[in-house]
Amino acid sequence: MSNLLTTFRKQRMRTIGIVLGLLVLIIAGFSMSANAAPQQPQTSGPTNEDCLYCHGKPGMTKTLPSGEVLYLTIDSTHFAASVHAENNITCVQCHTNIKTFPHPELKANTLRDVATTFYTTCKQCHIEQYDKVLDSVHQKALAGGNKNAAVCTDCHNPHTQTRLTDPATGALLPSARLQIPQTCARCHSTIYITYKNSVHGAALTQEGNTDVPTCIDCHGVHNIQDPTTAQFRNDTPLLCAKCHTNNAIMSKYGISTQVLNTYVSDFHGTTVTLFEETSPNTFTNKAVCTDCHGVHDITNVNDPKTGIAIKQNLLVKCQRCHPDATASFPDAWLGHYIPSPEQHPIVYFVNLFYKVMIPTVLGGMLVYVISDIIRRLIERRKGAKH
Numbered sequence: 001m002s003n004l005l006t007t008f009r010k011q012r013m014r015t016i017g018i019v020l021g022l023l024v025l026i027i028a029g030f031s032m033s034a035n036a037a038p039q040q041p042q043t044s045g046p047t048n049e050d051c052l053y054c055h056g057k058p059g060m061t062k063t064l065p066s067g068e069v070l071y072l073t074i075d076s077t078h079f080a081a082s083v084h085a086e087n088n089i090t091c092v093q094c095h096t097n098i099k100t101f102p103h104p105e106l107k108a109n110t111l112r113d114v115a116t117t118f119y120t121t122c123k124q125c126h127i128e129q130y131d132k133v134l135d136s137v138h139q140k141a142l143a144g145g146n147k148n149a150a151v152c153t154d155c156h157n158p159h160t161q162t163r164l165t166d167p168a169t170g171a172l173l174p175s176a177r178l179q180i181p182q183t184c185a186r187c188h189s190t191i192y193i194t195y196k197n198s199v200h201g202a203a204l205t206q207e208g209n210t211d212v213p214t215c216i217d218c219h220g221v222h223n224i225q226d227p228t229t230a231q232f233r234n235d236t237p238l239l240c241a242k243c244h245t246n247n248a249i250m251s252k253y254g255i256s257t258q259v260l261n262t263y264v265s266d267f268h269g270t271t272v273t274l275f276e277e278t279s280p281n282t283f284t285n286k287a288v289c290t291d292c293h294g295v296h297d298i299t300n301v302n303d304p305k306t307g308i309a310i311k312q313n314l315l316v317k318c319q320r321c322h323p324d325a326t327a328s329f330p331d332a333w334l335g336h337y338i339p340s341p342e343q344h345p346i347v348y349f350v351n352l353f354y355k356v357m358i359p360t361v362l363g364g365m366l367v368y369v370i371s372d373i374i375r376r377l378i379e380r381r382k383g384a385k386h
Contacts, residue, residue, distance in 0.1 A: 052074060052079075064109060094124075112147045115153055116142070116147055130222075136222060136225070178204065180215055218239055229281070230281050230283040234280055237260060244259040259336040268286045268287045285321070287321060311331075318333075
């Protein structure tokens, strides 16, 4: 019996040793295999090179049921210079439904259907901008059934869009700022022509001056609101003041930075400010900046034909609200300059006279009253002694 137990124990130990040895060999084999041939990362679809092998060829098109032609050729040079290529974005990250060839059938009847179907893919990377667009006048029009309302790809061609902002600061690049009016002109061409001939537009489009406002400075970028509302009108003075109270910009052109202060201190501005603060959605017929200066057609105030620094031109503006205004009516308006020896000297010296006279008179009266009180106290004390 003892010999049997001894033999059994030896066989069990031998079996355990063989199993452990096999496990060591298996593990070593896996390790050698991993070192010899490292695994390649899995891809979720074709590479950009695969896509451009076909889509880089000229003349690639598809005729839609509407009869419109959808151009499918992608210029590889323009795409390589785009911000998407710069950030190593692949085609299939946007075209998520394309994994193999042939591609799934494109279910779109018109070119506009293509745009309104695929623009939502932008939110995968640009969720902040996409959310702002949801509250914009464009998105509200689109939701209301207007398929011509602008979507992301109408302003930003995903295959050619270059960088718009400085990656370090987030500030809009000067080159991108120059292109803003042309981008908006794709839909608002008539307004663009008007703007291009204005004092702001001419400086930007003809001189390359990026100090002047472009479309987005007044209307916003992705959260563009309806400019026909009472709130937008009531906020106009504050909108214009963003630039016109900026001394760094205005000092370059000799323009007063008192535009907001002088406006809110007069009858028009006081009333509009009251509405803006208490009832922003209530319309007021009191003049705001655009009533006198124009909207997209703003001209230099010294322009002989339209500039409101010219008395007769200003009178025409005043008569829109004050039809009985006579030639002397505009004289009551001092403009946006604080009176000085150079600007409105008569008003300046009258103000100076009162600034000196009133303290002098009041000060003299105060001295007289105090001295009279002192004299009476002295006399009363002397009478008490007697």
